[in-house]
Amino acid sequence: MRRLRLVSLALPLAAALAAPFASPGRAGPLTPETVNGATFADAAPSGLSTAVLKAQILLDRAGFSPGAIDGVPGRNFRGALAMFQRGQELDDQGELDAATFAALTATSDEPVLTAYEITRADTAGPFAPEIPEQLEDMARLKRLAYTGPRELLAEKFHIDPRMLVLLNPGVLFDQPGTRIVVPRVARQTAARVARIAVDKQARRVLAFAADGHLVAAYPASIGSDDKPTPSGTYTVRQVARAPVWRYNPRFAFKEVKTARAFNVAAGPNSPLGTVWIGITAPSYGIHGTPVPEEVGASASHGCVRLTNWDAMALAAMVQKGTTVEFVD
Structure with missing residues (x-):
């Protein structure tokens, strides 16, 4: 279970x-x-x-x-x-x-x-x-x-x-x-997208083609008041499938008691899910989640969480340099 x-x-x-x-x-x-x-x-x-x-x-x-x-x-x-x-x-x-x-x-x-x-x-x-x-x-x-x-x-x-x-x-x-x-x-299979918009109020990630056409839309979990999702415009820096997550003590997650860095192995039940889309805002990205039923209802530590299948679909449509805009 x-x-x-x-x-x-x-x-x-x-x-x-x-x-x-x-x-x-x-x-x-x-x-x-x-x-x-x-x-x-x-x-x-x-x-x-x-x-x-x-x-x-x-x-x-x-x-x-x-x-x-x-x-x-x-x-x-x-x-x-x-x-x-x-x-x-x-x-x-x-x-x-x-x-x-x-x-x-x-x-x-x-x-x-x-x-x-x-x-x-x-x-x-x-x-x-x-x-x-x-x-x-x-x-x-x-x-x-x-x-x-x-x-x-x-x-x-x-x-x-x-x-x-x-x-x-x-x-x-x-x-x-x-x-x-x-x-x-x-x-x-969708074509490459030119722009991603993270609508914080709607808790939804929108993917647009170069001509402005909306290609896909996904429900998302975003950050809390304590650990907010960033604002502004960035670009995709990397896409990593089956990512290993490295916890840095400077993240200061309340539920983590150790002051040491550590790695969490890859897998669908990883905190990052099955894929990580890193952006040029340091330490932030769009990624999967081990509990898809909570997407859109729970809060993240600042990153944008999608279901694993939606994150994989989005990862297949982006490339390094794709624009990521956070809409407040």
């Missing part, structure tokens, strides 16, 4: 999701037939609905990431809707209306849920039986690996692990050959 996190801002999100995940409510049975066939009439203003689940998957495919797919109309979903609506010249209030649902379904005629057969690579590991909470304890591990196949599969298909379980009741996810239901989230 994924470890609990000590990020208080994430707790309201977890509490808000508890009831919808315990009881699907209006969603009815969560099957490929009900979700693939969902219409705008199946949407609900709160709680879990098949229409919202369908819309989230379509947004993810189009590059307007809703974060971890959970079927619930939360902040990240509304932010993704607003960006999509803006690109479609619709009313960008971030609410799922009939016109937006129609525009989303027009983007693809492929089913949003599909069958997937678990492979030996999905279950082979090596996995970490437990990831420590404290950074100093993480530094003792050789790799910050997934804690098991369920976590790996959830990230592979951009889905909240609880939703993965709801879609596959009774499945243990650790047997090769098992067929499961997953979102079809394959994205088109």
